[in-house]
Amino acid sequence: MKTITTIVERKRMQMTDEPTGQNLRGLSAELLDKAHASRSGRAARGVFTGTYLRQVMLTLTEDSELADHDSPPEASLQVIEGRVRLATAEASWELSTGDFIAIPPERHSVTALEDSAFLLTIRTEVHGG
Numbered sequence: 001m002k003t004i005t006t007i008v009e010r011k012r013m014q015m016t017d018e019p020t021g022q023n024l025r026g027l028s029a030e031l032l033d034k035a036h037a038s039r040s041g042r043a044a045r046g047v048f049t050g051t052y053l054r055q056v057m058l059t060l061t062e063d064s065e066l067a068d069h070d071s072p073p074e075a076s077l078q079v080i081e082g083r084v085r086l087a088t089a090e091a092s093w094e095l096s097t098g099d100f101i102a103i104p105p106e107r108h109s110v111t112a113l114e115d116s117a118f119l120l121t122i123r124t125e126v127h128g129g
Contacts, residue, residue, distance in 0.1 A: 028117030031059040060112035082116025102106040
């Protein structure tokens with residue numbers, strides 16, 4: 001009799017039994033090509049999903065933005081290439097290649113000051129048991 005493996009079980013097996021690497025610079029180049037072909041000027045791809053953590057590579061062409069939106073409880077942004085501005089109602093930060101910032105837990109936007117790629121890391125909901 002075959003056992004049905006859930007998506008969560010498969011992801012856990014992938015995380016622990018068969019770790020894989022990704023070249024983020026190569027992925028950013030691929031996604032920037034897609035962003036240039038997109039009317040929105042952006043493209044994204046999930047690079048990691050774990051039990052409590054999710055990471056997404058996002059790319060924005062120059063002057064494209066992720067409009068004002070709510071923040072998850074805990075998140076960070078690391079610029080892989082380019083320059084972006086992270087802005088809240090009260091403050092803004094200009095970040096360039098290699099920069100890392102914890103995203104404030106409030107509404108914010110991200111604008112590309114030049115073609116850019118960044119890694120967004122988000123803590124997913126943790127439910128007590």
